Amino acid sequence: MDNKTENPSNENNNIENNLGLDPERLSMLDDQGHKKVIIPAEVKGFWRNKRDYFYAVLILFFLILPWTKINNTQTILLDLPNRKFAIFGVTFWAHDAPMVFFVLAFFTIGLAFITSIWGRVWCGWACPQTVFIDFIYRRIEKWIEGNYIQRRELEKQDMNFKKFIKKITKWFLFFIVSSLIAHSFAAYFVGSVSLTEWILSGDISLHMTTFLIVSSITLVLLFDFGWFREQFCIIMCPYGRFQSVLMDHGSLAVLYDEKRGEPRKGLPASADGKKGDCVSCNRCVQVCPTGIDIRKGLQMECIACTACIDACDEIMEKVKKPKGLIKYNTISEKQNKIFSARSLIYLSILVLSGISLSVLLYNRTDVHVALLRATDSPYQIIKNNDGSEAIMNHFKLHIKNQGFEDKKYKIDIPQEFQNLNLDLKIPENPVSVKAGSDKTIHLFIVFKKDILQKKGDLKLRMHIKDDLSISKESTDQSKDFSLVGPS
């Protein structure tokens, strides 16, 4: 995608210049290169309604999610300082790098797959930048400063008392909303329970780092959502830069139907006397939050917000022409093919990542146990107090607690082997292992020599389970081992 695509004709350039749209300049800059305040006109219509419902659901999710729990852990927790993560009940630690890799790969390739089919649907429908600005900040602005015409007038005025009061009220409300969003955002990283405790304690000095982080996020949001706005999409967003790589001619985009619209009103009719349906009302430009003219073709600045579709449909209705002069369409104007070569490649990688992730998740337990024979001599012969001989086998038990709670693990030999009178010697039983850490303990099994003589190669089993007195859920694991001695 070029920054600006070619115009249908030089006459179009003249019209654009008359409308204040310089085809060679970014829509958000004035002729001096300074930021131009873009105040998009309000729009109503089919897509606007759909977006409003969708935005409301997303904002609710964003606010509620940190307060919900699955498997007794916060539904989404990205605790970077402690390097522990929880995603929908599955807990990860930083040492779970393969799992984290597959989670990230799944989401990244998923986004690439969606973009290859539905274009910038993320930008227009789900990006927090668009969702918060459109659903909250612009509403506050309209509520305090009036509709887009009144706001444009206000912008032109020199500072006066009325303007000052409006601006200060608006920025105060922006600050409250930014602070709420920043706190919710922080809850994903430090945990909602900890955050609430810290706030209620009222002692900022105890949690100065978190306080500074939340304050900084509030200021960044205030700057970005309150003032910088869609400039972020055009100048800074890395995903926006990737669009042209991820999309192809089969991808969906918000597009102007040039064949139907041109020659637009104000331009000479074509050779066969045909006039296009575009009435040059400029309404599609007026509603555009990035200030572009969609009639110039697909542009990098378009965030696919669909505002121009609703705006143009409204005009078409008024001039009694069919709707859809601006609509979702593929760049090639052929039906959107889900399984193009590109989307198939993305889909294959997505399925592979999904399968790998599922296998890792299926095999994952809150506790990982390994029982190994110690590397010294395989057995020792020891003397009992009564002078008789017994055999001792030495094992190393490695326990890794992968959950978010400190655990105690009880080690025993199942009932079915009790008649063998095995003597299990462990320095500590149950074994305490802190959340996210591991421990290796040495254990010894002492047994009578005649056990081996009677049974030959003796296979046994050992149980390692959560100590139920301190944990609600039990993670029972069993490990097979064999006893060895002199033949």
Ligand code: SF4
């Ligand atoms: S061109 Fe249309 S879809 Fe694209 S950003 Fe502007 S209003 Fe939104």
Ligand code: SF4
């Ligand atoms: S809103 Fe529709 S009719 Fe009006 S200028 Fe845009 S494309 Fe043309």
